[in-house]
Amino acid sequence: MVDIEDLIDVNRAVQSKRIFWDPEIYELELERIFGRCWLFLTHEGLIPNYGDFALAKMAEDNVIVCRQKDGSLRAFINSCTHRGNQVCHAESGNARSFVCNYHGWVYGTDGTLINVPLEQRCHAMVDKSTRGLPQIRVESYGGFVYGCFAADAPSLKDYLGDFAWYLDTWMIGAGNGVELLGPPTKSILDCNWKVPTENFVGDAYHVGWTHAAALTVLGGELAGLSGNSADMPYDDLGLQVTTRHGHGFGYIDRAGSAVHFDRQSYDKFLAAQKPKVVAKLGLARGRMFDGHWNCSLFPNNSFLYGTNTFKVWHPLGPRRIEVWTWTIVHKDMDASLKQQIQKGATFSFGTAGLLEADDGDNMVTCTTSNAGRHTRQGDMVSTMGINNEGPHPEYPGIVGSSFIGETSYRGFYRFYKEVMAATDWAAIRAKDADWDAIWTNREYWRNRGSAA
Amino acid sequence: MSTSNLQPVASGIETSRVERECLSAIEQHYYYEARLLQNDQYREWLEQIVADDIHYWMPVYEQRFARDKRPSPTPNDAAVFNDDFAMLKMRVDRLYTGQVWMEDPPSRIRYLLTNIEAYHTQRDDEYQVFCNFAIHRHRRQDQHYVHVGGREDLLRRSGAGFRLARRKIILDARVVQDKNLYFFP
Numbered sequence: 001m002v003d004i005e006d007l008i009d010v011n012r013a014v015q016s017k018r019i020f021w022d023p024e025i026y027e028l029e030l031e032r033i034f035g036r037c038w039l040f041l042t043h044e045g046l047i048p049n050y051g052d053f054a055l056a057k058m059a060e061d062n063v064i065v066c067r068q069k070d071g072s073l074r075a076f077i078n079s080c081t082h083r084g085n086q087v088c089h090a091e092s093g094n095a096r097s098f099v100c101n102y103h104g105w106v107y108g109t110d111g112t113l114i115n116v117p118l119e120q121r122c123h124a125m126v127d128k129s130t131r132g133l134p135q136i137r138v139e140s141y142g143g144f145v146y147g148c149f150a151a152d153a154p155s156l157k158d159y160l161g162d163f164a165w166y167l168d169t170w171m172i173g174a175g176n177g178v179e180l181l182g183p184p185t186k187s188i189l190d191c192n193w194k195v196p197t198e199n200f201v202g203d204a205y206h207v208g209w210t211h212a213a214a215l216t217v218l219g220g221e222l223a224g225l226s227g228n229s230a231d232m233p234y235d236d237l238g239l240q241v242t243t244r245h246g247h248g249f250g251y252i253d254r255a256g257s258a259v260h261f262d263r264q265s266y267d268k269f270l271a272a273q274k275p276k277v278v279a280k281l282g283l284a285r286g287r288m289f290d291g292h293w294n295c296s297l298f299p300n301n302s303f304l305y306g307t308n309t310f311k312v313w314h315p316l317g318p319r320r321i322e323v324w325t326w327t328i329v330h331k332d333m334d335a336s337l338k339q340q341i342q343k344g345a346t347f348s349f350g351t352a353g354l355l356e357a358d359d360g361d362n363m364v365t366c367t368t369s370n371a372g373r374h375t376r377q378g379d380m381v382s383t384m385g386i387n388n389e390g391p392h393p394e395y396p397g398i399v400g401s402s403f404i405g406e407t408s409y410r411g412f413y414r415f416y417k418e419v420m421a422a423t424d425w426a427a428i429r430a431k432d433a434d435w436d437a438i439w440t441n442r443e444y445w446r447n448r449g450s451a452a
Numbered sequence: 453m454s455t456s457n458l459q460p461v462a463s464g465i466e467t468s469r470v471e472r473e474c475l476s477a478i479e480q481h482y483y484y485e486a487r488l489l490q491n492d493q494y495r496e497w498l499e500q501i502v503a504d505d506i507h508y509w510m511p512v513y514e515q516r517f518a519r520d521k522r523p524s525p526t527p528n529d530a531a532v533f534n535d536d537f538a539m540l541k542m543r544v545d546r547l548y549t550g551q552v553w554m555e556d557p558p559s560r561i562r563y564l565l566t567n568i569e570a571y572h573t574q575r576d577d578e579y580q581v582f583c584n585f586a587i588h589r590h591r592r593q594d595q596h597y598v599h600v601g602g603r604e605d606l607l608r609r610s611g612a613g614f615r616l617a618r619r620k621i622i623l624d625a626r627v628v629q630d631k632n633l634y635f636f637p
Contacts, residue, residue, distance in 0.1 A: 044617045090515060090516050090517040091515050091516065092514060092516065093517050093520050094520075174508065181530060182514075182530060183512050183514035184512075184530075184531055185530065185532055185628070185629065185630035186626060186627040187629075187630065187632070188627060188628065188629050188630065189631050190631075208484035210553070212549070213549040213550075213552045214545075214546060216546075216549045216551065217545050217546045218542070226551070258629055261539065263540065322627060327530070335528075339528050342530065343475065343534050346532070347535075347539060350512070350531075350532055351628050351632055351633050352532050352533055352632060352633040352634055353634075354542065354546055356632050356634075357552075357554060360554070360556065360631030360632050361553070365630060394514045402453070
């Protein structure tokens with residue numbers, strides 16, 4: 001029996017180490033988190049035409065996403081309703097139907113069962129109208145396609161909430177928006193899915209130490225962080241933000257291209273677009289357009305805008321994940337700049353990337369150390385910058401003052417606890433008005449402003 | 453999509469096998485290269501093995517239906533490695549910063565190279581060379597990863613030895629069974 005009260009203390013910003021290890025916690029996560037939240041499937045641009053499909057995963061469930069004749073998208077479970085065999089094994093392609101390899105049952109691009117071999121002679125009892133592939137809610141935002149198992153979940157837009165206001169900065173702010181370049185690279189990490197998610201949601205702290213070697217070699221704006229040796233005004237270089245449903249990010253001013261080995265033409269593109277973003281969305285967001293963002297969209301979708309790597313951490317049990325990585329590019333970039341961004345993002349956060357290679361060991365042993373019974377009785381802290389955060393006059397959500405802080409960790413685990421304890425989405429909605437009550441320093445930004 | 457360009461007959465390339473003596477020299481060169489990499493002699497590897505105009509490439513092969521007519525990946529598509537000399541040098545330089553915690557204590561890597569075939573090309577001083585590899589990484593107390601695949605190389609004669617001008621690496625696993633591929637397959 002999992003009692004979430006024993007695991008997460010949101011006021012003290014403390015989490016039990018058991019959340020990275022225990023199978024019964026993971027089972028509850030599959031039900032209450034992956035069974036309820038919007039999970040990343042694909043990008044609209046990767047399946048533009050009728051019959052285009054992509055395989056996706058929603059935790060350990062295999063899913064097919066397919067473009068319909070009317071241009072809409074459908075998603076359905078990739079498992080035959082006869083004996084459960086996987087219906088489609090190609091990762092992407094174009095199909096007019098999906099034929100099960102086992103007995104040849106045929107499903108349409110909308111997932112309905114359209115043909116059963118020898119139906120009249122041998123299988124007349126099957127009611128084809130009730131044996132389609134189970135449908136999943138599918139919605140998209142800025143071209144990014146998400147699926148949800150829960151009928152009572154809010155719309156994707158409402159689920160994103162204030163996070164969408166921020167994402168608009170680069171998802172729709174410049175020209176025709178962004179797209180993903182695939183196919184994704186895929187690799188295995190023997191870690192709990194929350195370790196990389198929490199890292200991306202709010203861990204600028206590790207950058208100077210974990211990535212010291214890569215930053216030394218890459219140079220650029222962030223090289224000063226290497227080895228934590230620089231005397232930097234951490235409090236004035238960026239922000240951390242958390243929102244209603246645990247989505248959050250850290251942001252560093254004007255550091256957008258910092259991790260790319262080839263920055264010049266990318267910087268030129270960002271500089272040319274920035275005034276247009278300011279004109280379209282206002283200064284508050286426009287000024288963030290050429291910043292670097294480390295983001296996690298609850299529960300398991302992380303991305304770095306600027307570096308432009310886009311990842312999903314698919315859980316395979318409590319102690320293993322499959323990492324899928326795409327590259328984010330602006331649609332309006334010319335082909336050569338898109339290729340350069342893809343090369344740069346791969347060079348930093350691809351499977352053989354300079355920074356990717358730094359992170360893996362940490363994520364694995366943050367998990368595997370907890371094999372020790374006494375070790376996992378311990379807890380973990382994410383208290384950095386606590387109270388130096390609050391509601392902001394310009395920026396929605398809860399805003400922390402330093403890009404090196406753990407505001408968005410606290411927000412991630414606040415919602416983690418809420419959704420794990422909730423009986424259903426109605427219980428979560430009931431707390432919409434005072435979701436941010438744990439952040440008690442309500443006047444932080446006003447006081448800070450008047451002191452400046 | 454097929455990776456069948458690992459077949460000896462590749463477009464635009466003369467397919468005559470090199471002489472026994474030349475093949476032997478190429479094999480010895482490959483084993484020497486592997487030994488440099490096994491001994492963490494990455495600078496020596498760059499200096500002695502890699503040509504200035506190297507293209508070091510590991511494309512991403514999506515699993516698609518056999519009927520799927522989309523073209524094979526090019527260097528303009530997604531890749532795990534897609535490096536020129538300067539990028540390879542950054543990878544190597546990183547390993548000498550003294551800040552790569554993952555390699556301290558150092559891991560062990562061992563290259564098992566087989567099926568080495570070498571062919572003349574249209575240029576007298578260049579050879580197309582195919583080989584298979586099984587690369588074993590042992591790390592920490594008990595981590596053991598095996599990476600199996602093939603290389604399609606362009607070797608260029610340089611003095612008494614050879615330089616690597618192109619390396620296309622085909623990793624057979626679609627999902628890399630390792631936390632990263634930060635080595636030189």
